[in-house]
Amino acid sequence: MQQVIHSWVRDPRIRKNDFWHAYIDYEICLHTDSVYFTKKTSSVRRRYSEFVWLRQKLQANSLLMIQLPELPPKNPFFSLNNAQQITERMKGLQKFLEQILQSPLLLSDSCLHLFLQSELSVSKIEACAAGRTHYSVAQAVQRCGLRRFHSEEDLQKQRSMCCDSDSDSSECRDPEPQMKDLAINKAESTASLDLLGTSQEESFSCSSGST
Template sequence: MIEESEQVISVWVRDPRIQKNDFWHAYMDYEICLHTDSVCFTKKISSVRRRYSEFVWLRQKLQANSMLMVQLPELPPKNPFFSLNNAQQITDRMKGLQKFLEQILQNPLLLSDSCLHLFLQSQLSVSKMEACAAGLTRYSVAQAVQGCGLRRFHSEEDLQKDHSMSCDSDSDCSECKISNVAINKAESTASLDFMGTSQEETLSCSSVST
């Protein structure tokens, strides 16, 4: 939790999940939960899923955009022997990613970076985040952030149906309407407890798809 001039920014990296590209290829992604009353964020509560490679992209963009004026924290090192079945490796990486974000969010200069806001509060792919931050999309950064809202799934069948429509977060698919994101029911209120409920919802980004 970060407190800056009585403004609070709380961030969690949690709920690691294995996502399959196809029968042979899979990757791990993590839920990023943000809860804040900071004026730097127009959206006070959000949840998205990101994978390690997207964290690497974020660090590179922040370093480039800050013109080396900021010494960025390090990400947990890339492990060539990282296993999706090794619980300790996954836990260590998840803790390292959360520490990275906590340190990033303590820097007022970085809080003004559009890439950071898109990374934390939209489910756009890397290519779409770059285009949006550069002003090359029909939607603005604010619209991309606000366009990702909560949508209730009423049955497992609905969840599977919408998951089948989703595309990988690293892909260039222009029809990515629904992202495979699970968040807690409690996030719809101001008194959040991200770690204390098993009720799931999904994040829908349909209003900012291209």
């Protein structure tokens, strides 16, 4: 039987590091019956710079045996108030994921699984994949709390979208939502910081709900 892997990049939300610096992260939703994945349904949030890291890591780990697809280019004029730019970036990130998830070689890479199904920071993903943590890759994935998998309809009902500058990162959302609400709801979405790489990760208490 043919195995199916569905992925979505959606729900852009603004995150604020401090008064001057903010970025957008995006939700990555995964639904699959593939034997490559222990968890069949998951949801995590990642930012654009983490996608850049993932591509570089996968390219290095594959020993240049395959040429990875391109990410949407970094735009020095990327604006959190530009709905079209945000939508185009989301579509580009989703296309990138769809293409790499078609490669059996890449599907065997632990970094990809931790990127998609844990909320570890990229530095901790590298450490875990290299066996330098007290937990294994499987434990990192399994101990992340499951969250209910939201439908597009649910997301539209809960929409409070936000945008960002060319930093990157977000939660699960519709690829083409009502982007005009981004700027309006900016203050709401920036309230909670994304503490990737902190004690949250070490305790595997994935508050944003990955799988």
